[in-house]
Amino acid sequence: MTAAGSAISGPGRATPKIVARKVSKLYRTPGSRKGVTTVLDGFDLTIHEGEFLSLLGPSGCGKSTFLNILAGLDSYNGGSVRLDGERVTGVNKDVGVVFQGYALFPWLTAQKNVEVGLKIRGVGRAERRARAAEVLKTVGLSAAADRLPHQLSGGMRQRAAIARVLAYDPEVLVFDEPFAALDAQTREFLQGELLRIWESGEKKKKTILFVTHSIDEAIFLSDRIAVMTRAPGSVKTILDVELDRPRTQTLRSSEEFAHIRARVAGILAEEVNVGNDAA
Numbered sequence: 237m238t239a240a241g242s243a244i245s246g247p248g249r250a251t252p253k254i255v256a257r258k259v260s261k262l263y264r265t266p267g268s269r270k271g272v273t274t275v276l277d278g279f280d281l282t283i284h285e286g287e288f289l290s291l292l293g294p295s296g297c298g299k300s301t302f303l304n305i306l307a308g309l310d311s312y313n314g315g316s317v318r319l320d321g322e323r324v325t326g327v328n329k330d331v332g333v334v335f336q337g338y339a340l341f342p343w344l345t346a347q348k349n350v351e352v353g354l355k356i357r358g359v360g361r362a363e364r365r366a367r368a369a370e371v372l373k374t375v376g377l378s379a380a381a382d383r384l385p386h387q388l389s390g391g392m393r394q395r396a397a398i399a400r401v402l403a404y405d406p407e408v409l410v411f412d413e414p415f416a417a418l419d420a421q422t423r424e425f426l427q428g429e430l431l432r433i434w435e436s437g438e439k440k441k442k443t444i445l446f447v448t449h450s451i452d453e454a455i456f457l458s459d460r461i462a463v464m465t466r467a468p469g470s471v472k473t474i475l476d477v478e479l480d481r482p483r484t485q486t487l488r489s490s491e492e493f494a495h496i497r498a499r500v501a502g503i504l505a506e507e508v509n510v511g512n513d514a515a
C-alpha cells in the first residue's frame with residue numbers, strides 16, 4: 237500500500253502524467269444550511285504515464301466530479317489539477333472520455349459515429365474513413381460498421397463509444413462506469429477487451445483513469461486502485477494491484493484476487509460504516 241499520491245517504482249510508472257493537489261470542489265446548494273456543499277476536499281492523486289488507475293469510493297464521494305474536472309468538463313475551487321505539468325482549465329484534446337450512456341448519435345452508423353469525432357477535430361474525409369475503420373477493427377466491430385446504434389447490443393454500443401474516443405488517439409482516457417449498465421458476462425468480457433486494446437497500444441500505452449463501483453472490475457483492470465473517503469471526498473488509500481499481466485479471466489477466481497478483494501472491501505466498508513454512524 238502506498239500513501240495517497242506518492243511516487244511509486246516500476247517500469248513505465250514513474251513519470252507523473254496527471255497530478256492533482258489539494259483539489260476542492262464546492263457546489264452552491266441554496267436550500268442547505270451553509271448554502272454550499274463541499275464535494276472534494278484535499279483531493280491528492282498522481283497518475284503515472286501509461287498507468288491504469290481505478291477510482292473507487294462510496295456513492296456521492298466525488299469520483300465523477302474529479303473525472304469531470306480532469307476532462308475539463310467541470311471547474312474546481314481550490315488546489316490544482318495538472319496534465320503534463322499544465323494546469324487543466326478546460327476541455328483538452330489529450331483527454332478522451334467514455335461515459336456509461338454510450339452517447340452515440342442514433343441516426344448515424346457505427347462508422348459515422350466514430351468519424352464524427354474526427355470531423356469535429358478537422359480531420360479530412362479520407363483519413364476519417366480509414367481511421368474509423370481501423371479503430372472499429374481494434375474493438376472488434378468491423379462487421380457492424382454500417383449498423384445504426386439501435387441495431388447494436390449494449391456491449392457493441394459501448395465498444396463503438398470506445399472506438400470513437402480511440403480514433404483521435406488521446407494520451408489519457410477517462411472512463412466513468414462505462415460497463416455499469418451491461419450484464420455481468422458482457423461486462424467481464426469487455427473488461428478483458430479493454431485490457432487487450434490498452435496493452436496493444438500503437439505507440440505508448442495510454443494513461444487511464446477508470447471510475448467504477450465494482451471492486452472486482454477495479455482489481456481486474458488496474459495497476460493501482462485509489463479508494464476515496466466518503467464526501468467530502470479525498471483519496472484515503474492507494475493499493476498496488478500486484479497481479480501479472482496479461483490478465484486472464486481465470487484470475488478472478490484466484491486466491492490472490494480474493495485477498496485483494498477482501499482488503500479493498502475492508503477499506504471501503506470503513507467509509508460506508510462511518511457514514512452510517514454519523515447518520
Ligand SMILES: Nc1ncnc2c1ncn2[C@@H]1O[C@H](COP(=O)(O)OP(=O)(O)OP(=O)(O)O)[C@@H](O)[C@H]1O
Nearest residue numbers: 263264265275293294295296297298299300301302
Ligand atoms: N451540479 C451539482 N450541483 C450540486 N451538487 C452536485 C452537482 N453535481 C454533483 N453534485 C453532488 O456532488 C456529490 C458528488 O457527486 P459525484 O457524481 O461526483 O459522486 P460519485 O462518487 O461519482 O457518485 P456515484 O458513485 O453515486 O456515481 C453528490 O452528492 C452530488 O449530489
